[in-house]
Amino acid sequence: MKRPYLFFIFPSFIFLFILIAYPLIFSLYYSFQFWNLATSHEPQGFIGLTNYLTLLNDPRVLNAIIVTIMLAVPTTMIELLLGLGIAVLLDRDFKGIGIFRAIFIIPTAVAPVIAGLIFRFMFYQGLGTGIIPYILHIIGIGTPERGILGDQQTALIGIAVTMIWRWTPFFAITLLAGLQSVPNELLDAAKVDGASRYQIFRHVKLPHLRKLIAIVFIICFMMHFNAYDEVFAETRGGPGEATTTLSYLLYWEGLVYYNIGLSAAMTWLIAILLIIIVNIYFKFAFKGEKI
Amino acid sequence: MSDVKVVDLIKKFDKVLAVNGVSIDIKSGDFVVLLGPSGCGKTTTLRCIAGLESPDSGEIYIEDRLVNDLPPKDRDVAMVFQNYALYPHMTAFDNIAFPLKMRKVPKDEIERRVKEVAKLLNIEHLLSRKPRQLSGGEQQRVALGRALVRKPKVFLMDEPLSNLDAKLRIFMRAELKRLQKELKVTTVYVTHDQAEAMAMADKIAVMNNGKLLQYDEPSAIYHRPASIFVAAFLGSPPMNMIKTSMSRKNGDLVLDAGAFMYKLPKEIGDLVSNQASSSEVYLGVRPEDLLVSVEKSPNSVFSAEVYVVEPQGPNLVLDLRVGDQIIKALTPLTLDVKLGQQVWVGFDLKKAHIFDGRTEATLY
Ligand SMILES: Nc1ncnc2c1ncn2[C@@H]1O[C@H](COP(=O)(O)OP(=O)(O)O)[C@@H](O)[C@H]1O
Ligand SMILES: [Mg+2]
Numbered sequence: 185m186k187r188p189y190l191f192f193i194f195p196s197f198i199f200l201f202i203l204i205a206y207p208l209i210f211s212l213y214y215s216f217q218f219w220n221l222a223t224s225h226e227p228q229g230f231i232g233l234t235n236y237l238t239l240l241n242d243p244r245v246l247n248a249i250i251v252t253i254m255l256a257v258p259t260t261m262i263e264l265l266l267g268l269g270i271a272v273l274l275d276r277d278f279k280g281i282g283i284f285r286a287i288f289i290i291p292t293a294v295a296p297v298i299a300g301l302i303f304r305f306m307f308y309q310g311l312g313t314g315i316i317p318y319i320l321h322i323i324g325i326g327t328p329e330r331g332i333l334g335d336q337q338t339a340l341i342g343i344a345v346t347m348i349w350r351w352t353p354f355f356a357i358t359l360l361a362g363l364q365s366v367p368n369e370l371l372d373a374a375k376v377d378g379a380s381r382y383q384i385f386r387h388v389k390l391p392h393l394r395k396l397i398a399i400v401f402i403i404c405f406m407m408h409f410n411a412y413d414e415v416f417a418e419t420r421g422g423p424g425e426a427t428t429t430l431s432y433l434l435y436w437e438g439l440v441y442y443n444i445g446l447s448a449a450m451t452w453l454i455a456i457l458l459i460i461i462v463n464i465y466f467k468f469a470f471k472g473e474k475i
Numbered sequence: 476m477s478d479v480k481v482v483d484l485i486k487k488f489d490k491v492l493a494v495n496g497v498s499i500d501i502k503s504g505d506f507v508v509l510l511g512p513s514g515c516g517k518t519t520t521l522r523c524i525a526g527l528e529s530p531d532s533g534e535i536y537i538e539d540r541l542v543n544d545l546p547p548k549d550r551d552v553a554m555v556f557q558n559y560a561l562y563p564h565m566t567a568f569d570n571i572a573f574p575l576k577m578r579k580v581p582k583d584e585i586e587r588r589v590k591e592v593a594k595l596l597n598i599e600h601l602l603s604r605k606p607r608q609l610s611g612g613e614q615q616r617v618a619l620g621r622a623l624v625r626k627p628k629v630f631l632m633d634e635p636l637s638n639l640d641a642k643l644r645i646f647m648r649a650e651l652k653r654l655q656k657e658l659k660v661t662t663v664y665v666t667h668d669q670a671e672a673m674a675m676a677d678k679i680a681v682m683n684n685g686k687l688l689q690y691d692e693p694s695a696i697y698h699r700p701a702s703i704f705v706a707a708f709l710g711s712p713p714m715n716m717i718k719t720s721m722s723r724k725n726g727d728l729v730l731d732a733g734a735f736m737y738k739l740p741k742e743i744g745d746l747v748s749n750q751a752s753s754s755e756v757y758l759g760v761r762p763e764d765l766l767v768s769v770e771k772s773p774n775s776v777f778s779a780e781v782y783v784v785e786p787q788g789p790n791l792v793l794d795l796r797v798g799d800q801i802i803k804a805l806t807p808l809t810l811d812v813k814l815g816q817q818v819w820v821g822f823d824l825k826k827a828h829i830f831d832g833r834t835e836a837t838l839y
Contacts, residue, residue, distance in 0.1 A: 377621065378574050378578050391564040
């Protein structure tokens with residue numbers, strides 16, 4: 185054999201193929217079929233790109249794309265900034281950092297549906313007002329009549345806050361680990377070279393974190409792009425379609441209307457959209473460097 | 476130009492006494508080498524001078540100013556680290572420019588000074604490269620450039636050559652010494668390599684176990700070592716230490732090595748016996764000071780058996796068996812000896828040393 189190693193990786197290749205490629209290929213196949221599970225338990229015929237064209241002409245899809253981006257981009261950015269800030273504050277030697285870390289990761293460990301429910305109660309306005317409107321009123325910030333989650337203008341913010349609560353600690357802990365992995369010798373060199381604390385952060389630590397930030401950011405962005413649980417628990421996509429993300433729309437098409445062909449096409453549309461965004465992002469974030 | 480003064484420096488890490496009462500006075504413009512085995516506290520001493528460690532007690536002065544409470548950035552020292560510690564995301568230019576940028580030096584002056592230093596170090600063509608695109612020797616030059624560009628009061632260098640291959644190391648040590656003499660910047664240089672120390676230093680500070688054992692010019696350290704440790708640490712192969720016991724015979728002081736007796740002249744005998752803390756003393760002779768001959772000659776002291784013959788460039792290194800001890804001798808290649816052969820060995824007492832067997836201090 186010319187390349188004996190191929191023989192050894194073959195089993196894992198098969199395994200990976202079944203695990204990853206099989207569902208993808210079948211969903212691609214269904215996306216070209218007409219298939220409503222409510223009326224038939226198998227695909228009802230090849231219809232070419234009809235599913236895709238239907239989606240592209242559906243104003244709900246465009247709305248969902250806008251909602252998804254409006255939710256995912258600012259949320260991830262705020263998480264990054266807050267997380268970085270917290271990481272910098274914690275980046276010093278103190279006892280009990282281990283315990284602190286363990287407590288700190290709890291929000292991220294909470295199931296997103298649970299987080300959504302908790303925040304729904306905290307946002308609740310009416311009989312037994314939740315803590316958030318209560319505090320906002322005390323400090324003199326008014327909330328919409330129908331509550332934060334009940335208003336077209338603020339519902340998405342409510343969901344974003346939930347996600348920020350969950351994921352900021354994750355950013356903080358990851359970036360803290362990154363900050364603490366800066367080689368001591370570099371810090372010493374910078375100190376001797378005359379750098380102030382801020383200059384050390386700006387010129388030595390931050391560049392060291394650059395790749396880590398870029399990776400964590402895009403992973404969390406993709407996660408937020410697929411946000412579903414919080415929407416389900418807090419607003420069910422409403423009011424109107426103010427919080428209907430792509431994933432929530434997909435759930436609605438597939439598991440409520442049983443439009444399997446259409447939701448398969450939508451899965452692919454979301455995937456293509458994400459692939460495009462992620463590729464542009466990587467070009468931009470890494471400027472052609474090897475990762 | 477500036478002086479560095481270290482007074483009674485003590486630094487502990489938990490229970491480890493890394494530096495134990497070191498005092499060094501460094502003349503301005505001098506090249507001082509801290510020499511000692513690994514773990515003896517050289518780096519810690521250097522880091523205390525840089526301000527990267529704070530001493531448990533003792534004082535550090537730079538240009539007669541007490542700097543104990545000054546952070547590194549305000550001490551105006553430059554340091555070259557063992558692994559160079561170049562900023563990996565910056566080009567060589569930006570690495571060298573870094574200390575100037577931190578001090579808000581105008582852009583055109585930064586440009587001019589970086590170019591000047593690059594020219595001095597012969598790295599002008601490498602300025603746009605990142606550290607990982609440079610070889611060890613090139614990285615080392617960039618690290619040196621970063622230290623030189625600032626014209627600091629003191630250079631601190633922690634084994635800057637130890638990661639280079641032998642040939643480059645010997646080349647760079649000459650370069651470094653030339654540079655230092657040209658720039659006349661007071662330099663504290665750490666190494667565990669005695670040959671490097673001998674080659675470069677104006678003064679050597681020999682350390683062991685956190686203590687400063689001797690601080691003097693290289694030739695003084697070599698020819699008048701203060702203790703067994705210093706005597707044995709310098710020179711390659713190291714000084715022979717022949718274990719003997721003192722006794723009096725007919726009023727003369729005699730050193731009994733078992734295989735031979737050696738009678739000391741009166742004044743030296745008195746000197747040794749007055750200071751010695753026990754009857755056990757070591758006779759120390761450097762390999763190059765042993766005179767080996769096939770025939771017995773007037774200055775032969777004892778006979779020995781040739782145990783190993785090891786040609787080394789223009790010399791032969793002979794391992795000789797004397798009683799139950801092995802000693803090394805350096806002889807010209809022309810000496811024709813075979814394994815197992817009996818030879819005669821002599822030495823000039825003026826070039827020999829006598830050490831106390833208990834305190835390890837030099838008696839003669
Ligand atoms: N940061 C540290 N923490 C604990 N022990 C240290 C630290 N730095 C050095 N030491 C200890 O101090 C002693 C002297 O170390 P060092 O100054 O690095 O020696 P050298 O540079 O001569 O090899 C060693 O025993 C070393 O283990
Ligand atoms: Mg060291």
